[in-house]
Amino acid sequence: MSHTHRELELLEALKRLGGSARNADLAHALDVSEETVRRTVKALSITSDVERVRGGAYLAGTQSEPSFFRRISLRSDEKRLIASVVADVVEDGMTIYLDVGSTTAYVAEELRQHKNLTVVTNSIGVAQTLVHINNNKVHLLGGEMQGNERGTFGHVTTRQVQRFVIDMAVLSLDGVSQSRGFLYQNSVEADLSCAIAELADQVLIAFDHGKLGENAPYVGPDPRRVSYVVTDRAPEEPFATSFANWGIESLVASENA
Structure with a gap:
């Protein structure tokens, strides 16, 4: 045809x-x-x-059907609200890292209003969204492509990101444990998130409320390295206490904010 x-x-x-x-x-x-x-x-x-x-x-x-699209279709309204709050935290001129998460994809769209960003990412979609916008500079990291995540991972990815001075890393996750912190289904994603959290001056993790209490097999960044969590509902106990003990500021996105 x-x-x-x-x-x-x-x-x-x-x-x-x-x-x-x-x-x-x-x-x-x-x-x-x-x-x-x-x-x-x-x-x-x-x-x-x-x-x-x-x-x-x-x-x-x-x-x-790629897992990315299954995830991005879940709680899309909440993710847009979360993305708006994240964009308020990010300042023009920053060097930021954005990962392959579905919530991060919404963040990238919100950041199209910002200027002079240096964007470091392993996500094809994030790079495509922000390139040639408001004098942004976009660096797409190399590495082994994982089609379902629409991004790159592995040793090459980690080595390349170490070349950058990152003001803020915006990360996603698959689950939150009250005792272990931030969890991932994919070992290479967990490893990369840990490496980037050690590099960044500030770490922001964005997730919808459904991730609280969700289990996953791999532990991500040390919670004490995380500056902010942004979610769509105020964390209840025991998560509120855990975040406070780790020194994390909770930012809540809501339609009434």
Whole structure:
């Protein structure tokens, strides 16, 4: 079946972005509106060239639905509120690190209003969102690509990030333990988060309230290295006490704030 020029452009953009992308990233890559992307994706889904997921699309026949898109569709309203608070903490001119988390993807969109940022990231989506915006400088770290996370990990990634003086690291997570701190499902993500927390002057961890009490097998950064947590509900006990004992300031995102 023949495709329109716009459909071919979108297919090529998906290939360049690793086979999957959010609508916002595709709109930026193609210099069109997100509504145009949604219409084009819908047409391509009818021909079975792409699969639609909430907030994005991926090339059909290459992978099952990426975990990134499953995660980004959960509690999207809460993540937008959290991202707005994170953006208020970040100052123009900072050197910041942003990871591959779904909440961090929303943070990247909010940071498009900031100026003169030096952005260090292992996320394809974050790099695409912030490059060529308001005199930002974006550095995409090398390493082994993990398709489901849409980012790079491993020894090369860790070595490259050590070249930067990071004012603030914005990290995500998979679970929070009252005794162990911040947890991850993926060992390489946990290792990279630990390394970056040791480098950064300030560490901010952003997550929705559903992560409190969630279990995961790998321990992340030392909680005493974390400056802020940003979430959508005030942490209750025992987490409130744990955060206070670790010296972490809790910032709460809400519609009434």
